Amino acid sequence: SFRPRRQRKNDPQLPPGPPALPIIGNLHMLGKLPHRSLHQLAKKYGPIMSMRLGSVPAIVVSSPQAAELFLKTHDLLFASRPMLQASLYMSYGNKGVVFSEYGPYWRSVRKLCTLQLLSASKIEYFAPMRREEVGLLVDSLKKAAAAREVVDISLAVGDLIQNMTCRMVFGEAKNSEFDLKPLAKEALNLAGAFNIADCVPFLGAFDLQGLTKRMKSFSKAMDTILEKIICEHEREARWKKKQQMKDFVDVLLSLMNQPMTSNEEEETIIDGYHIPKNARIIVNAWAIGRDPNAWSDNAEEFLPERFADTSIDLRGHDFQLLPFGSGRRGCPGMQLGLTITRFVLAQLVHCFNWELPDGVLPNELDMSEIFGLSMPRANHLVAVPKYRLRV
Numbered sequence: 479s480f481r482p483r484r485q486r487k488n489d490p491q492l493p494p495g496p497p498a499l500p501i502i503g504n505l506h507m508l509g510k511l512p513h514r515s516l517h518q519l520a521k522k523y524g525p526i527m528s529m530r531l532g533s534v535p536a537i538v539v540s541s542p543q544a545a546e547l548f549l550k551t552h553d554l555l556f557a558s559r560p561m562l563q564a565s566l567y568m569s570y571g572n573k574g575v576v577f578s579e580y581g582p583y584w585r586s587v588r589k590l591c592t593l594q595l596l597s598a599s600k601i602e603y604f605a606p607m608r609r610e611e612v613g614l615l616v617d618s619l620k621k622a623a624a625a626r627e628v629v630d631i632s633l634a635v636g637d638l639i640q641n642m643t644c645r646m647v648f649g650e651a652k653n654s655e656f657d658l659k660p661l662a663k664e665a666l667n668l669a670g671a672f673n674i675a676d677c678v679p680f681l682g683a684f685d686l687q688g689l690t691k692r693m694k695s696f697s698k699a700m701d702t703i704l705e706k707i708i709c710e711h712e713r714e715a716r717w718k719k720k721q722q723m724k725d726f727v728d729v730l731l732s733l734m735n736q737p738m739t740s741n742e743e744e745e746t747i748i749d750g751y752h753i754p755k756n757a758r759i760i761v762n763a764w765a766i767g768r769d770p771n772a773w774s775d776n777a778e779e780f781l782p783e784r785f786a787d788t789s790i791d792l793r794g795h796d797f798q799l800l801p802f803g804s805g806r807r808g809c810p811g812m813q814l815g816l817t818i819t820r821f822v823l824a825q826l827v828h829c830f831n832w833e834l835p836d837g838v839l840p841n842e843l844d845m846s847e848i849f850g851l852s853m854p855r856a857n858h859l860v861a862v863p864k865y866r867l868r869v
């Protein structure tokens with residue numbers, strides 16, 4: 479029979495969710511800060527909520543228990559990534575570890591990253607470089623402290639991370655021939671932008687937001703720079719052959735001649751709900767970090783010691799605290815990220831006392847965020863350092 483199968487009374491239903499409009503589905507409900515809007519909606523419809531983003535079915539996960547079901551119990555079914563325009567245009571057609579779909583290609587790139595680039599020994603290898611870069615920042619902050627200057631901490635730490643990253647990846651913080659800073663910023667903006675073409679594909683051809691044009695020109699500029707970096711490394715490698723491998727590009731070039739291999743998601747039932755094939759799973763870590771059952775009703779308070787005396791840690795085993803995600807697609811750079819974050823933060827608070835400028839009180843500090851890949855502060859953090867070690 480060509481008739482579609484009728485839904486029977488006892489068939490699992492979609493999770494509850496807000497009614498969707500034709501064509502746009504629930505897109506109009508996301509607003510400028512989707513993590514907040516989805517959090518509000520989840521309070522009404524529950525921790526496993528179904529929506530439609532344009533023509534794409536989406537499941538929004540908003541509690542630690544629900545996150546565990548998707549990221550651990552059924553991790554394998556949801557280990558893929560959606561085909562987004564950003565990954566198509568900016569990552570050589572969905573290549574690389576971040577954007578590629580789950581399968582043999584992703585497995586081999588991921589293995590390469592964890593074993594060759596982000597291993598404990600590689601992290602250790604770059605320790606002197608990190609000390610040098612943080613030392614430079616501390617020196618410049620000491621000067622600012624002596625002159626009682628207000629420091630833009632967001633900018634200073636952003637520059638520091640960028641310098642460290644460039645030195646790890648291609649061996650130098652700056653190159654006279656190109657400037658990666660504006661390109662890195664554009665990449666973050668584009669990858670974090672909400673692209674309507676990913677939800678309503680037929681609109682893609684019109685490029686209503688101008689994102690496709692920007693992605694293509696980003697990709698072209700980046701490709702030219704990468705080509706330069708690779709050529710320089712190949713040239714140097716020829717006469718420095720016996721030297722130990724240094725940066726990420728050296729390591730990757732040395733692996734070039736090794737063979738690289740290039741899951742079907744299935745319909746499934748989770749917590750009694752029918753989860754459609756190819757549904758986009760949105761784990762709303764922001765909402766999970768405000769779940770009153772796990773965080774009590776003071777979730778909005780800054781309490782760094784909140785989980786200090788518990789067994790809860792941030793590595794992805796405890797689903798109330800998920801800064802690095804969890805499961806197969808969890809962050810492979812976690813150890814490096816933690817090493818850098820702890821080192822930089824420790825140095826900033828060990829060497830300096832910090833005061834807010836112009837008599838601003840801590841509880842008046844503007845903590846608003848903008849939506850994007852890493853949800854940065856809307857306004858930079860500025861403060862006045864006072865050197866505290868010389869007494």
Ligand code: HEM
Pocket residue numbers: 575576577588591596800801802803804806807808809810811812814815816819
């Ligand atoms: C404090 C710093 C960091 C935080 C909070 C962080 C957080 C995250 C999160 C939440 C994910 C997504 C996990 C998921 O989809 O379930 C992720 C993925 C990823 N992160 Fe990080 N990360 C950090 C640092 C790093 C560093 C330093 C690197 C590498 C140099 C890195 C490389 C990656 C990669 C390659 C992925 C994609 C993995 C995949 O799809 O298989 N991250 N990260």
